[in-house]
Amino acid sequence: MTTPDWWPGEEHAAFTDWALSHGVVANGVTPARFPGRGLGMIATRGIKKGEALLEVPTSVMLRASDIPSSFKEQFPEDIAVHALLSAFLTHGSPELLSRYDLWRKAWPSRQDFEESMPILWPRALGGPQWPDSEKDTRTTTTNFLLPAISGHWNTIPKKQNQKQYETYHQNLLSQQETKLRKAWRDVLCVFPETDWKTFSYHWLIINTRSFYWVGAEEDPPEDRNDAMALLPFADYFNHSDAACDVHFSEEGYVFRATKAYKAGEEVFISYGTHPNDFLLAEYGFFLDENSSDAIYLDDIVFQDIKNHEKQEQLWMNQYYGNYHVTRHGVCYRTEVAACLTYMNEEDWQNHVLEGSSQGLDEATSEGTIKTWIRAYRNEVDTTMAALRTAIDTSPEVREHRQKAEMLLRRWAQIGDLCDRALEAVAI
Numbered sequence: 235m236t237t238p239d240w241w242p243g244e245e246h247a248a249f250t251d252w253a254l255s256h257g258v259v260a261n262g263v264t265p266a267r268f269p270g271r272g273l274g275m276i277a278t279r280g281i282k283k284g285e286a287l288l289e290v291p292t293s294v295m296l297r298a299s300d301i302p303s304s305f306k307e308q309f310p311e312d313i314a315v316h317a318l319l320s321a322f323l324t325h326g327s328p329e330l331l332s333r334y335d336l337w338r339k340a341w342p343s344r345q346d347f348e349e350s351m352p353i354l355w356p357r358a359l360g361g362p363q364w365p366d367s368e369k370d371t372r373t374t375t376t377n378f379l380l381p382a383i384s385g386h387w388n389t390i391p392k393k394q395n396q397k398q399y400e401t402y403h404q405n406l407l408s409q410q411e412t413k414l415r416k417a418w419r420d421v422l423c424v425f426p427e428t429d430w431k432t433f434s435y436h437w438l439i440i441n442t443r444s445f446y447w448v449g450a451e452e453d454p455p456e457d458r459n460d461a462m463a464l465l466p467f468a469d470y471f472n473h474s475d476a477a478c479d480v481h482f483s484e485e486g487y488v489f490r491a492t493k494a495y496k497a498g499e500e501v502f503i504s505y506g507t508h509p510n511d512f513l514l515a516e517y518g519f520f521l522d523e524n525s526s527d528a529i530y531l532d533d534i535v536f537q538d539i540k541n542h543e544k545q546e547q548l549w550m551n552q553y554y555g556n557y558h559v560t561r562h563g564v565c566y567r568t569e570v571a572a573c574l575t576y577m578n579e580e581d582w583q584n585h586v587l588e589g590s591s592q593g594l595d596e597a598t599s600e601g602t603i604k605t606w607i608r609a610y611r612n613e614v615d616t617t618m619a620a621l622r623t624a625i626d627t628s629p630e631v632r633e634h635r636q637k638a639e640m641l642l643r644r645w646a647q648i649g650d651l652c653d654r655a656l657e658a659v660a661i
Contacts, residue, residue, distance in 0.1 A: 240266035240276055240498075249340040253467040259289040263501050265340075265470045274472040274500050281495040287478060288468060291486040296334065296464040297447060301326070308424045315460040316440050317417030323436040325425050337466050341443075344435040350518030351438060352383055353410050355637055358630035360384050362411050365430040376620040378631075378641050380648070381613065382511040382530055383407050388620070389613045390533050397545070399555045403508065404530050406515035410441075413459075442517050443469040450484040473513065474502035475525050509558075510647060520644055528558040529648055534609045535571050538602075544574050551586055559610075561654035564603055572602040603659050607652050614649040618642060 241247075242265045250265060262285070266276035281287065298306070298315045301322045309318060323331070331338075348354045355361035360379035377386040385405045414437055421428050440462070447463035448454050455461050465487055471478070479490040480503060495501055505513070509528040510520035521527075532555050539545060548554040548571065557568040573594060574582050581593030624631040625638050632638075 240268065242267045242273055245336075245339045246273070249336040250467070252336040253294070256294045256466075257291040258294060258467045259286075260467065261285065261287055261289075263287050265467075266500070268500060271472075273470060275470045275502075277495040277497055277499050277501050279497050281491050281501070283491055283494050285491050286488055287491055287501065288489040289486060290465045290468050292484070293486075294466050295447070295486065296466075297449075297462075299449065302330070310420055310423065313420045314413065314417060314457075315455075315462055316413065316437065316444075317420050319440050319444075319462070319464070320417060320433060320437040321421045321424070323439070324421070324428060324433045334466075341439055344431060344438075347435065347438045347442075347518065349636065351442075352379055352407060352515055353414070353438075354434075355379075356630065356634055358624075358628065359634060359637055359641065360386075362407065364434070376617065376624070378617060378621050378624070378638065379407065380511045380514070380641075380644060381533070382509070383515045387533060387613055389616050390537060390609065393533055393536060396536055397549060397554060401530075401532075401556065403512050403528070403558075404532065404556075406512060410515065440464070445482075445487065447482060468503075471503040472500065473505040473517070473519075473521075475504060475507075478503045510644060514644060520647075527647070527651060528560045529610055529651060531557045531559060531568060531606045531610060534606045535568070538606065539571065539575060543579075547574060547579065547582065551583075553586070559607060559651070559655045561651050561658065563655060563658040563660070564607075568603060568606075569599060572599040572606075575602050600659055604656055607656050607659070611649060611652040611656075614645055614652065618645045618649070621645070 246265045250260075254260060262277055262279045262281045263275050264278050265273055268274050268276075296319065298318055301318065305322060305326060306318060309321065313321075352359075352361060354364075357363065360377045376388055377384050379386075381387050381390075382404050383406045385408055414434065417437055418428075418430070418433065421433060443464060444462040445465050445468065446458070446461050448461045468487060468489065471489075478501065479492050481488050481490075489503065491501070505517065507526040508516075509526055510524050511529075513524075514520045535557050536545070539548070545554070553567050553570045557571055558565050559568065570586055573585060576595065576598050577585065577593045581590070584590035584592060585594055621631075621638060621642055625635060626632075
């Protein structure tokens with residue numbers, strides 16, 4: 235029998251056999267290798283809209299509740315589920331973990347993560363300092379990571395006296411670092427000889443391959459990131475906006491087609507409505523076309539609105555931060571902030587609370603917003619020029635050329651998004 239072009243390899247075929255023999259039901263889908271993009275899920279036949287493509291029973295899932303109490307009780311009470319699962323994969327009983335041997339052989343390697351995940355990238359590109367980081371010999375102070383990931387700009391002054399607020403799609407690297415460093419401290423308290431590379435590898439496996447899960451008798455946790463489980467076989471699905479319909483219950487997970495597929499087409503699920511910077515930071519990839527792509531202007535806006543009283547107005551009215559721009563224009567929060575740059579307090583309050591147009595000048599608002607977008611566009615041009623120069627002249631950057639070129643592609647996307655947003659902005 236001829237091996238198909240998309241055949242994933244022996245280790246994935248062996249794992250597929252294991253999954254199917256342990257209760258996973260795959261109906262017209264199987265793992266496949268896509269040239270230039272790695273592994274995913276392919277339709278092996280024509281699939282109709284509404285069909286159940288995959289069922290993963292709870293009996294094969296790996297959740298916090300599947301970890302023996304004797305293991306969990308060694309750790310601090312506030313340990314994150316993410317950290318606990320990572321610790322179990324690192325230090326759990328070999329006998330218990332042996333059940334997942336074929337599955338683990340099908341996972342990406344740590345080298346794969348080092349190539350794709352900014353949290354493991356070298357200091358020369360803006361990555362964090364970890365126990366195994368290479369010596370910092372940077373010859374440039376330019377930060378080549380995207381601002382939403384790094385929290386830093388090359389053309390915008392460092393933020394001063396900003397309030398702390400929730401930023402789900404910003405400051406991504408520092409949020410990841412905080413979680414991983416706490417997880418590392420928690421596991422060292424119990425297993426002081428833990429190998430950093432092994433533990434951080436398992437932490438990234440959980441980070442990139444877990445699904446939302448809350449048991450039938452459980453309340454959703456305060457931190458939704460603690461509602462997680464690993465699903466054998468389902469973790470082959472790649473991300474797209476055109477995704478499967480996904481539901482879970484006490485019995486397990488069911489994935490249904492939301493469109494018809496032809497044999498040989500890739501079948502996707504959605505990881506959520508996330509911009510490309512988030513996808514890169516959290517999963518190590520970004521899309522060529524992403525209807526959810528956006529950039530954030532917070533630091534640019536606050537550099538313009540420095541007045542303490544005006545920032546307090548934004549805060550008190552719940553319009554402080556998270557000013558985002560898509561190729562189609564800007565969010566309403568950004569429009570509200572632009573109005574505050576020239577309207578008096580009373581007119582602005584009436585505009586925000588009652589929709590009054592007294593004092594509103596749409597041309598001035600539009601000009602202000604375009605100035606903010608152009609400031610981001612300037613960041614794009616400045617950083618891309620510096621990165622191209624570093625690729626040619628800096629040995630530590632040239633050593634990581636593939637990662638640098640990935641960043642160039644993402645910066646170019648942002649530049650295009652800025653240009654389209656400038657055309658679209660009309661208040």
